[in-house]
Amino acid sequence: MRDKCRAKLIEKIGGGVAIFTSAPISIRANDIDYEYRQDSDFYYLTGFEEPESVCVLVANNGHSKFILFVRPRDKEREVWDGKRAGTQGAIREFGADEAYSIKQLDEILPKLLDTADKLYYSLGKEEWFDKKILRLMRYYKRMRPRSGKGPSAIIDPSEIIHEMRLFKSDEEVEVLQQAVSIAAEAHIEAMKTVRPGMFEYEIEALIEFIFRKSGATGPAYPTIVASGPNATTLHYNSNRRRIEDGDLLLVDAGAEYRYYCSDITRTYPANGKFTAEQKTIYNIVLGAQLAAIEMIKPGVSFIDIHNKAVEVIVDGLLRIGLLRGNSEEIIKDEGYKKFFMHRTGHWLGMDVHDVGNYKVDDQWRKIEPGMIMTVEPGIYIPEETEGVPPRYWNIGVRIEDDVLVTEEGCRVLSARVPKLVDEIESLMAQQLG
Incomplete structure (x- = not known):
């Protein structure tokens, strides 16, 4: 079902890149977290339930990619918090075309955006990620006249995906x-x-x-x-x-x-x-x-x-x-x-x-x-x-x-x-x- 949802969204956005972030971990008291529940839009598209994850959908001239940035495998943390899918699991179990450690996001994301004319991203949900996106958009605004690369606009994908979910x-x-x-x-x-x-x-x-x-x-x-x-x-x-x-x-x-x-x-x-x-x-x-x-x-x-x-x-x-x-x-x-x-x-x-x-x-x-x-x-x-x-x-x-x-x-x-x-x-x- 998730692959159909992704394909439909990619068809609707045409050329461009769409980015979705996982739900944040919320603290209940001191060092105890609330039970984690994934962001509904993120799960609708990926089926992936782990925090600290980013989904990137690339739609370009009929060729599309589903890319996940996820937490890397960590034996010590997995003893405490449970098994992680890691990059291999993201591909094998969740159908990602490519998967990277979340630590590689700053390195790889600009390369994915270089070929996009539009960026689909919902501002206002995650302040730390908003700052990352706005910093990249300022860079592209400055460089685009010379390089011709990068998105020229941010479009909120919520209207599209929420109409799909309806x-x-x-x-x-x-x-x-x-x-x-x-x-x-x-x-x-x-x-x-x-x-x-x-x-x-x-x-x-x-x-x-x-x-x-x-x-x-x-x-x-x-x-x-x-x-x-x-x-x-x-x-x-x-x-x-x-x-x-x-x-x-x-x-x-x-x-x-x-x-x-x-x-x-x-x-x-x-x-x-x-x-x-x-x-x-x-x-x-x-x-x-x-x-x-x-x-x-x-x-x-x-x-x-x-x-x-x-x-x-x-x-x-x-x-x-x-x-x-x-x-x-x-x-x-x-x-x-x-x-x-x-x-x-x-x-x-x-x-x-x-x-x-x-x-x-x-x-x-x-x-x-x-x-x-x-x-x-x-x-x-x-x-x-x-x-x-x-x-x-x-x-x-x-x-x-x-x-x-x-x-x-x-x-x-x-x-x-x-x-x-x-x-x-x-x-x-x-x-x-």
């Missing part, structure tokens, strides 16, 4: 489906397991245990297990509260599998039975989500999917008296944002909030087959929300699925996780006995 191949869909399936299993087990009196972190631990047990790297983002009032905070992830009888539990958790992310949210009663008020709010959100998913098919504007969810939520809140007035005016004035303040979805892929423009030529883009997106409307009612009866306080509901756009319409990749009220209560009743 459209998933069949192989990518298969891998992402596995990430979704792992997360789906974890959500179902959490739904079966939760009881009043447990702590949020116990559910978090169960979910992330299933992720690792099932072959995922771990969570794609910090797992949210938000009970009672915590469910009204969008990105709550402290997960420390004791879950009380009568609470709703909002669980937003996704797995990362082979660099692809899932992102699923379910909300359900800790004691297995929705109260009347909880059910009312839940069914408004569910209706909005189902209506939004029904909209998804090629040619539909991304924003129209969100607008449909807003319409359903506004109508529902008007019906129960939490909003007052005319629905069109409320939507125009964004009066609903008191309860629903985020967009209905986002792209999903190697990053949980994946790359790709939502607008093209200043217009909301129309969705196309191969795109994967989330659909996640919500309603959040914190305690003492003005104008809201206390019986609705501390109700936070979000329902989120991962959806593939197909030629015919769409496919909900996370459909096996229960979300109808009867399904949820029935599943939980089996466990609660």
Whole structure:
């Protein structure tokens, strides 16, 4: 798959050289690093997971080269940090046409740039490498009138590669489906397991245990297990509260599998039975989500999917008296944002909030087959929300699925996780006995 990605990028850039750097190592505390995770663009093109690496793609008159600069083999360091691919492994295992030690970068990179008319490089990600590139460009600016060599412009390749990443191949869909399936299993087990009196972190631990047990790297983002009032905070992830009888539990958790992310949210009663008020709010959100998913098919504007969810939520809140007035005016004035303040979805892929423009030529883009997106409307009612009866306080509901756009319409990749009220209560009743 990586060779196809490189070939497509090389075709798009034409004559020129593209340079990509690996993700930096990040320090967690003192001399302890965070677990390393490769830069998504770098991995998309190379499949190479080691730090301190540089990928150079040379496109020149129909001839292309894939070159990797990597850490050299080092027996002493490998005892501590694990085996390195080295230059031979970069060629043998990762398909590089040429590979060099990262220590040779300053010597070899100028030779690769001499024949390029354009340099594709994303400034602003790595300051130390930015300085290296800008120093070379100053040199070429000075020497090019006499030598005719070297690039005359730096072009950000992000727009090109991110547009590529927005459209998933069949192989990518298969891998992402596995990430979704792992997360789906974890959500179902959490739904079966939760009881009043447990702590949020116990559910978090169960979910992330299933992720690792099932072959995922771990969570794609910090797992949210938000009970009672915590469910009204969008990105709550402290997960420390004791879950009380009568609470709703909002669980937003996704797995990362082979660099692809899932992102699923379910909300359900800790004691297995929705109260009347909880059910009312839940069914408004569910209706909005189902209506939004029904909209998804090629040619539909991304924003129209969100607008449909807003319409359903506004109508529902008007019906129960939490909003007052005319629905069109409320939507125009964004009066609903008191309860629903985020967009209905986002792209999903190697990053949980994946790359790709939502607008093209200043217009909301129309969705196309191969795109994967989330659909996640919500309603959040914190305690003492003005104008809201206390019986609705501390109700936070979000329902989120991962959806593939197909030629015919769409496919909900996370459909096996229960979300109808009867399904949820029935599943939980089996466990609660």
